[in-house]
Amino acid sequence: MKQLLQADLYRMVKSKLTMVLLILSAAFPLFTVLIYVGLRAISSIGEEIMDSVGFLTANTVIGSAYSLTNNIGLVIPVMAGILVCTDFTSGTLRNKVVAGNPRTKIYFSHLIVSILYSVVMITIYVLFTAGFALLMLPYKSGFAVNVVREYVFWAVTGTMSFVFMATVSTFFAMTFRSIAPTILLTLLVTFTLLILSSTLSFTDYSNVRHLVYFIPTFSGQFFSLTGGSLIGTAINALVGGVSESKEVIFAEGIGSFVFFGTVNTVLGVILFCKRDLK
Amino acid sequence: MDVLSTKGLSKVYKGHFAVKDVAMHIEKGDIYGFVGENGAGKTTLIRLVTGLAAPTAGKYALFGVPNRDKGIYEARRKTAAIVETATIAKNMTAIENLKMQCLITGTARSDEELEALIDRVGLDAEGLRKKKVGNFSLGMRQRLGIAMVMVSDPEFVILDEPMNGLDPQGFIEVRETILKLHREGVTFLISSHILSELEKICTKIGVISHGELLEEISMEDLHRKARRRIVITADEPERIGGLLAVAGISQEIEQQGNEILVFGDADINAIMKTLVENGVTIRSINALEETVEDYYIRLLGRGKIA
Numbered sequence: 001m002k003q004l005l006q007a008d009l010y011r012m013v014k015s016k017l018t019m020v021l022l023i024l025s026a027a028f029p030l031f032t033v034l035i036y037v038g039l040r041a042i043s044s045i046g047e048e049i050m051d052s053v054g055f056l057t058a059n060t061v062i063g064s065a066y067s068l069t070n071n072i073g074l075v076i077p078v079m080a081g082i083l084v085c086t087d088f089t090s091g092t093l094r095n096k097v098v099a100g101n102p103r104t105k106i107y108f109s110h111l112i113v114s115i116l117y118s119v120v121m122i123t124i125y126v127l128f129t130a131g132f133a134l135l136m137l138p139y140k141s142g143f144a145v146n147v148v149r150e151y152v153f154w155a156v157t158g159t160m161s162f163v164f165m166a167t168v169s170t171f172f173a174m175t176f177r178s179i180a181p182t183i184l185l186t187l188l189v190t191f192t193l194l195i196l197s198s199t200l201s202f203t204d205y206s207n208v209r210h211l212v213y214f215i216p217t218f219s220g221q222f223f224s225l226t227g228g229s230l231i232g233t234a235i236n237a238l239v240g241g242v243s244e245s246k247e248v249i250f251a252e253g254i255g256s257f258v259f260f261g262t263v264n265t266v267l268g269v270i271l272f273c274k275r276d277l278k
Numbered sequence: 279m280d281v282l283s284t285k286g287l288s289k290v291y292k293g294h295f296a297v298k299d300v301a302m303h304i305e306k307g308d309i310y311g312f313v314g315e316n317g318a319g320k321t322t323l324i325r326l327v328t329g330l331a332a333p334t335a336g337k338y339a340l341f342g343v344p345n346r347d348k349g350i351y352e353a354r355r356k357t358a359a360i361v362e363t364a365t366i367a368k369n370m371t372a373i374e375n376l377k378m379q380c381l382i383t384g385t386a387r388s389d390e391e392l393e394a395l396i397d398r399v400g401l402d403a404e405g406l407r408k409k410k411v412g413n414f415s416l417g418m419r420q421r422l423g424i425a426m427v428m429v430s431d432p433e434f435v436i437l438d439e440p441m442n443g444l445d446p447q448g449f450i451e452v453r454e455t456i457l458k459l460h461r462e463g464v465t466f467l468i469s470s471h472i473l474s475e476l477e478k479i480c481t482k483i484g485v486i487s488h489g490e491l492l493e494e495i496s497m498e499d500l501h502r503k504a505r506r507r508i509v510i511t512a513d514e515p516e517r518i519g520g521l522l523a524v525a526g527i528s529q530e531i532e533q534q535g536n537e538i539l540v541f542g543d544a545d546i547n548a549i550m551k552t553l554v555e556n557g558v559t560i561r562s563i564n565a566l567e568e569t570v571e572d573y574y575i576r577l578l579g580r581g582k583i584a
Contacts, residue, residue, distance in 0.1 A: 003384045004381075004382070007381035010377065010381055011367065014367070090365065090367045092366070094330060094365045095382050097328065097329050097330055098330070098357065098358065098361070099354065099358070099430070100350075101382070276325070277325075277330045
C-alpha cells in the first residue's frame with residue numbers, strides 16, 4: 001500500500017493538472033476578492049450599512065470559500081477524478097495489477113491521493129481567499145457568539161464536503177475509467193445535492209429534519225461564518241428556521257459525509273474488483 | 279515446477295469463447311513462444327494470467343500458486359509484463375517512468391542504475407533526460423517498456439507482441455536483450471502472430487487458434503516434425519522399423535499410431551521395395567518436406583477446420 005501511495009503521489013506531483021490547479025487555487029481568490037471590492041465600490045449602499053449587515057465583507061467571502069458551487073469548488077472534484085482517470089487512460093494501472101498489487105489497495109491508494117489532492121487544493125484556496133479578503137475587505141469579528149466553534153464547524157464541514165466529493169469522483173473514475181463520464185457525473189452529483197439542499201431550505205422540513213441533515217452538503221449552509229450578522233440571521237431563519245443545536249447539525253452533517261462516502265467507496269471497490277481491465 | 283500452468287482456462291466475451299479450455303505449461307528456463315493469428319486469443323490469455331481479467335472457467339497457477347490463492351499476489355511480484363503496448367505515462371520522461379515503476383514494484387534503484395538500464399535497452403539516457411515519453415517513437419516506447427519490465431529483476435517476463443513497431447535494428451536489440459536475460463535465468467512468455475520472430479529464440483512454442491491451444495511443442499520437436507520425412511501407413515507397422523534397419527535404411531524412425539515416420543534423406547523407392555519384398559501391405563506412402571512456417575500454417579489450417 002505504501003509503495004502504491006508513493007507511486008500515485010509521484011504521478012500527482014508530476015501531473016500538469018496539479019500545477020494548473022495550484023495556479024487556479026491562488027488566482028481564483030484574488031479574482032473573487034477583486035469582484036467584491038469592485039461591487040463595494042459601485043454599490044449604492046453605504047459601507048457602514050454593508051459592514052453592519054455583513055454584506056460584501058471579508059466574512060462573506062471567506063464564509064463561502066468552501067462552497068462546492070463556487071469556481072474552485074466545481075473544479076477540484078473534477079480535477080481529482082481526471083487525475084485518477086489518467087492512470088487508466090495511460091494504461092499505467094495495468095503495471096500495478098501485473099506487479100501483484102491487490103485491486104482493493106489500488107482503489108484505496110487512488111482514493112487517499114484524491115482526498116489529499118482535494119484537501120490540499122481547497123486549503124490553499126481558502127488560505128489565499130482569507131489572505132486577500134482580509135487585505136482588501138473589511139472584517140468584522142464577533143459575528144458569531146462562539147467564534148472558535150463557528151470556525152471549527154465551518155472548516156471541518158467545508159473540508160469534509162471536499163473529502164466526500166473526492167470519494168464521489170474517485171468512484172466514477174474507477175467505475176467508468178473514462179474522463180468524460182467522470183466529469184459529467186461528478187458535476188451532476190454536485191448540482192443535484194446543492195439544488196436538493198437549497199430547495200429543502202425553503203420548505204418546512206422540521207418533522208423530518210434529521211433526515212434532511214443527513215443529505216450531504218445540507219449542513220454546510222449553517223456554517224457560513226455569518227452567524228450573528230443580519231445576513232447570517234436571515235440565512236439561519238430561511239434554512240428551515242429550526243431550533244436545532246449546531247452541534248447536532250454538525251455531527252449529522254459529518255455523519256452523512258462519512259456514511260455516503262463509505263457507501264460509494266465500498267460499491268466502487270466491489271465494482272472495480274469484478275471488472276476486467278483493458 | 280512450472281512457472282505458469284493453466285488447466286481448462288476459458289474466457290467468454292458476449293457468448294463467444296475468446297480462450298477455450300487452454301492447458302499450457304511453461305517451465306523455468308523456457309522461452310515460450312505463444313503464436314497465433316491476430317485475434318486468436320493470445321492477448322486474452324495473457325490478460326487472464328496477469329490478473330487483468332478473470333477467467334470464465336478453469337484455473338492457472340503462477341510459480342505453483344493457484345490463481346484463487348491469496349499468495350497469487352506474491353507470485354505476481356516475480357512476474358513482469360507488457361500487455362499489448364508498453365504502459366507508460368506520456369507526460370513523464372523515461373527515467374521518471376522507471377522511477378514510478380520502481381515505486382509500483384517496491385524496487386530500490388539509484389538514478390545511475392536506471393540510466394544504465396535505459397542505455398541497456400538501446401536508448402540514449404543522456405540524450406533523453408528531458409524528453410517526455412509522449413514524444414518517443416513507437417519503437418522507443420517498446421524499448422522503454424522492456425526497461426520497465428526489467429526494473430524489478432523479475433523471474434518471469436510476459437511480452438505481448440514485443441517486436442511490434444520495431445525497425446530491424448530494434449528487432450535485433452530486443453531479441454538480444456531477451457536472450458541475455460534468459461541466460462541470466464529469466465523465463466519468458468512471448469506472444470506473436472509471426473512465428474519467424476520467435477523461431478530463433480524460443481525453446482518451446484504454443485500454437486493458439488480461435489481461442490484453442492492446438493499444440494504445445496518444444497522447438498527441437500517442432501524442427502524435427504517440420505523437416506523432410508516419409509510417412510508410411512501400412513499393416514503390421516511394428517515390423518517396419520526392424521525391416522528398414524536390416525535393409526540398411528538406418529534413418530531415424532518413429533511410430534505414431536498406424537503411421538511410421540522415416541526422417542532424413544531415405545530413398546522412398548528403397549523403402550517400398552524392402553517392405554513389399556517382406557510382405558508388408560502398404561496403404562500409403564508419402565514424402566513430406568516443409569519448413570517450420572509451413573508446419574505452423576498447416577496447424578493453423580487444422581485449427582480453422584476444427
